[in-house]
Amino acid sequence: MHEWALAEAVISTAVEFAEKTGFEHITEIEISIGELQQIEEDPFLFALEEMLKEKSKPVDKNTKITLEKENAILKCKSCKHEWDYLNALNELDEEKVESIHFVPEVSHAFIKCPKCNSPDFEITNGRGVWINNIIGK
Amino acid sequence: MHEWALAEAVISTAVEFAEKTGFEHITEIEISIGELQQIEEDPFLFALEEMLKEKSKPVDKNTKITLEKENAILKCKSCKHEWDYLNALNELDEEKVESIHFVPEVSHAFIKCPKCNSPDFEITNGRGVWINNIIGK
Amino acid sequence: MDPRPGIIKERLKSIKQTIAVSGGKGGIGKSVTSTVLSLVLADAGYKTGLLDLDFCGASTQTILGAKNTFPKEENGAVPITINGVKFMSITCFTQETATPMRGTDITNAITELLAITLWGDLDFLVIDMPPGLGDTLLDTINLMKSNFLVMTTPSKTTVEIAKKHIEVLRQSNAQIIGVLENMSRGEPSASRELAEKFDIPFIGQINFDPKLEDAVGNAEKLLETRFAKEIKSRVAKTLKSL
Amino acid sequence: MDPRPGIIKERLKSIKQTIAVSGGKGGIGKSVTSTVLSLVLADAGYKTGLLDLDFCGASTQTILGAKNTFPKEENGAVPITINGVKFMSITCFTQETATPMRGTDITNAITELLAITLWGDLDFLVIDMPPGLGDTLLDTINLMKSNFLVMTTPSKTTVEIAKKHIEVLRQSNAQIIGVLENMSRGEPSASRELAEKFDIPFIGQINFDPKLEDAVGNAEKLLETRFAKEIKSRVAKTLKSL
Ligand SMILES: Nc1ncnc2c1ncn2[C@@H]1O[C@H](COP(=O)(O)OP(=O)(O)O)[C@@H](O)[C@H]1O
Ligand SMILES: Nc1ncnc2c1ncn2[C@@H]1O[C@H](COP(=O)(O)OP(=O)(O)O)[C@@H](O)[C@H]1O
Ligand SMILES: [Mg+2]
Ligand SMILES: [Mg+2]
Ligand SMILES: [Mg+2]
Ligand SMILES: [Mg+2]
Ligand code: NI
Ligand code: NI
Ligand SMILES: [Zn+2]
Ligand SMILES: [Zn+2]
Numbered sequence: 174m175h176e177w178a179l180a181e182a183v184i185s186t187a188v189e190f191a192e193k194t195g196f197e198h199i200t201e202i203e204i205s206i207g208e209l210q211q212i213e214e215d216p217f218l219f220a221l222e223e224m225l226k227e228k229s230k231p232v233d234k235n236t237k238i239t240l241e242k243e244n245a246i247l248k249c250k251s252c253k254h255e256w257d258y259l260n261a262l263n264e265l266d267e268e269k270v271e272s273i274h275f276v277p278e279v280s281h282a283f284i285k286c287p288k289c290n291s292p293d294f295e296i297t298n299g300r301g302v303w304i305n306n307i308i309g310k
Numbered sequence: 311m312h313e314w315a316l317a318e319a320v321i322s323t324a325v326e327f328a329e330k331t332g333f334e335h336i337t338e339i340e341i342s343i344g345e346l347q348q349i350e351e352d353p354f355l356f357a358l359e360e361m362l363k364e365k366s367k368p369v370d371k372n373t374k375i376t377l378e379k380e381n382a383i384l385k386c387k388s389c390k391h392e393w394d395y396l397n398a399l400n401e402l403d404e405e406k407v408e409s410i411h412f413v414p415e416v417s418h419a420f421i422k423c424p425k426c427n428s429p430d431f432e433i434t435n436g437r438g439v440w441i442n443n444i445i446g447k
Numbered sequence: 448m449d450p451r452p453g454i455i456k457e458r459l460k461s462i463k464q465t466i467a468v469s470g471g472k473g474g475i476g477k478s479v480t481s482t483v484l485s486l487v488l489a490d491a492g493y494k495t496g497l498l499d500l501d502f503c504g505a506s507t508q509t510i511l512g513a514k515n516t517f518p519k520e521e522n523g524a525v526p527i528t529i530n531g532v533k534f535m536s537i538t539c540f541t542q543e544t545a546t547p548m549r550g551t552d553i554t555n556a557i558t559e560l561l562a563i564t565l566w567g568d569l570d571f572l573v574i575d576m577p578p579g580l581g582d583t584l585l586d587t588i589n590l591m592k593s594n595f596l597v598m599t600t601p602s603k604t605t606v607e608i609a610k611k612h613i614e615v616l617r618q619s620n621a622q623i624i625g626v627l628e629n630m631s632r633g634e635p636s637a638s639r640e641l642a643e644k645f646d647i648p649f650i651g652q653i654n655f656d657p658k659l660e661d662a663v664g665n666a667e668k669l670l671e672t673r674f675a676k677e678i679k680s681r682v683a684k685t686l687k688s689l
Numbered sequence: 690m691d692p693r694p695g696i697i698k699e700r701l702k703s704i705k706q707t708i709a710v711s712g713g714k715g716g717i718g719k720s721v722t723s724t725v726l727s728l729v730l731a732d733a734g735y736k737t738g739l740l741d742l743d744f745c746g747a748s749t750q751t752i753l754g755a756k757n758t759f760p761k762e763e764n765g766a767v768p769i770t771i772n773g774v775k776f777m778s779i780t781c782f783t784q785e786t787a788t789p790m791r792g793t794d795i796t797n798a799i800t801e802l803l804a805i806t807l808w809g810d811l812d813f814l815v816i817d818m819p820p821g822l823g824d825t826l827l828d829t830i831n832l833m834k835s836n837f838l839v840m841t842t843p844s845k846t847t848v849e850i851a852k853k854h855i856e857v858l859r860q861s862n863a864q865i866i867g868v869l870e871n872m873s874r875g876e877p878s879a880s881r882e883l884a885e886k887f888d889i890p891f892i893g894q895i896n897f898d899p900k901l902e903d904a905v906g907n908a909e910k911l912l913e914t915r916f917a918k919e920i921k922s923r924v925a926k927t928l929k930s931l
Pocket of ligand 2: 474603604714715717718719721722748871872895896897898899902905
């Protein structure tokens with residue numbers, strides 16, 4: 174579960190954000206989870222909530238976490254074809270999915286454009302963990 | 311005047327665009343000229359009009375060209391400072407401006423962040439020649 | 448819409464053959480090979496160009512001893528001719544000033560150079576490639592129809608990196624001329640095995656030439672080295688027979 | 690908003706000293722030096738890590754002869770220890786599969802690795818840098834407080850590229866440990882002049898070791914080479930005295 178490390182990153186970014194903006198309390202953190210990284214939602218949410226319990230303002234147990242999933246879209250830079258990661262995912266063995274889980278860019282080792290076979294694609298959507306919004310007052 | 315070469319690129323891209331979209335006639339090409347490249351407007355426009363005179367559909371002498379200038383904005387990737395190229399331009403000697411005129415990215419050799427001195431900046435606006443719009447029917 | 452890619456095919460259409468000297472690893476002799484190969488081809492009467500795409504480690508200007516390389520501005524950028532070779536490099540514009548560039552800058556600069564450079568008729572355009580499997584390699588594959596000369600040395604790390612290089616070229620459907628081993632020690636060659644494994648021609652071995660470093664910076668002297676003679680007999684011959 | 694940069698300082702805070710082995714040119718011995726330096730430091734009892742940031746030309750895994758390097762997943766990515774050295778590389782995830790990456794991918798992958806890797810307490814983190822003045826160098830400068838060990842060789846092109854490398858480090862306000870010349874031939878050194886010109890310590894010269902290649906792939910054998918002894922006496926000593 175390296176989800177814990179990413180949860181720490183979210184919390185510490187929210188705290189930094191509060192310092193910069195002068196927010197006293199962060200009421201909500203909206204997180205999007207890109208499909209490519211295959212984050213396990215439950216452990217991730219659990220980690221976030223455990224951390225928040227231990228903290229006091231600007232983030233604390235009253236800070237609400239919302240998770241939103243984002244589909245992963247890949248786009249070939251050679252032939253411009255766009256495709257859905259789900260199709261690729263079904264053909265990858267577990268080890269490769271696990272590697273992409275740690276560092277999504279290693280997908281360039283394991284995934285090729287289904288149309289022209291090039292490894293030169295862009296991850297246009299759904300790479301990994303991203304903070305969409307931090308709400309506070 | 312290497313402006314001629316860039317004008318050729320614009321015309322050939324417009325012709326390709328007409329082929330792809332099925333337009334019979336391109337009525338207008340809207341071009342934006344980024345300040346960083348210091349394109350000479352008159353020779354560039356002259357080149358475009360000379361070429362159009364010689365051509366027949368989808369582009370011809372009735373294809374209207376509009377040029378719009380875009381200010382160049384640079385943003386430091388190290389300290390996040392944003393600044394206007396005009397300030398840097400005044401401090402560059404002619405040879406350097408001429409080099410940037412050919413390949414705008416060589417600005418990384420000659421321009422530093424005015425706040426932190428880093429050469430690691432992004433050209434966020436006004437790099438060079440860009441086609442904003444091609445109108446046809 | 449970016450107007451530049453639309454003219455690149457036109458700019459390259461009078462070039463009979465493009466040879467990208469690559470291999471993945473740094474320090475294996477890509478730059479001396481591409482430079483000397485272009486000198487050898489020009490010396491044999493072929494219309495030859497040399498394009499240095501190693502923007503962050505450009506060295507062909509140093510190897511040629513080239514000065515005053517700023518191109519002429521004449522309906523485009525017309526390369527200066529040095530010892531019979533039409534020469535284009537980022538250093539034509541930056542001279543000896545450091546030019547850090549991120550990947551997106553590299554893509555932009557390559558696109559710009561290919562769109563404005565007027566090579567004219569060429570028998571051969573030799574490209575000096577940087578190390579790595581990054582923007583320059585991928586853009587060269589996407590923007591140009593190059594034939595790749597894959598360089599190696601006898602070292603283990605070089606051969607492993609060359610293997611990955613060939614894999615990416617294959618996946619991208621790029622043409623490979625063959626594998627050329629440099630700094631050979633006359634031993635059984637892992638590079639030959641590599642070539643055979645991928646069913647690619649093994650072009651041969653170039654020996655370490657202790658006098659090469661001394662000739663660096665002087666095109667006439669370079670042409671006199673044993674290194675140049677080996678490039679001529681092994682590589683230039685293969686190219687002409689293609 | 691990207692959550693990852695916000696945790697990187699925390700992840701690196703128990704590392705006493707970070708040494709980025711760089712120089713700009715490829716093939717000058719950055720990877721053997723960084724690998725052997727980390728082995729020498731670990732052998733001397735220091736808590737040491739080795740981070741390979743040459744994503745497109747990774748070779749420290751080959752030099753170490755490292756197998757099964759996939760990190761443990763435990764509240765983060767916990768590096769595997771090889772011959773006393775905590776090891777992290779893109780090849781921990783890709784093994785021997787080619788991994789082409791553009792600059793934006795490199796930035797993302799470095800940010801991710803720095804955000805999730807749990808190094809724990811370290812006396813030294815040694816970084817193997819790729820050639821070039823691109824994304825990896827700029828990101829390393831922006832994301833980490835590294836001390837740069839600038840490597841050179843006696844060759845003209847290497848020294849010119851090292852000069853540009855130092856210029857970028859200086860502009861970026863990065864710490865420079867000194868200049869280290871590799872594959873020396875006992876001649877008067879252009880690298881020493883370079884160091885003096887920039888008022889940087891000249892750390893010394895490492896000789897060409899004909900037995901080094903034979904030890905590549907075997908950590909114990911590497912520690913026995915003359916190369917390792919020179920790294921120990923010239924470089925490791927300098928680091929400890931900093
Ligand atoms: N066959 C050879 N004999 C002697 N020196 C060589 C030979 N090939 C390359 N070199 C030297 O090795 C170094 C690296 O060569 P270079 O062409 O710069 O490699 P790359 O472009 O692959 O980084 C240079 O100093 C060069 O002069
Ligand atoms: N001092 C030395 N003696 C002998 N061989 C060396 C020495 N330094 C480097 N090498 C060899 O030179 C080649 C390039 O070294 P490497 O560490 O891969 O360079 P880089 O990481 O800078 O590209 C390798 O085959 C390596 O074993
Ligand atoms: Mg999907
Ligand atoms: Mg302005
Ligand atoms: Mg080179
Ligand atoms: Mg290396
Ligand atoms: Ni995990
Ligand atoms: Ni011009
Ligand atoms: Zn494709
Ligand atoms: Zn700045």
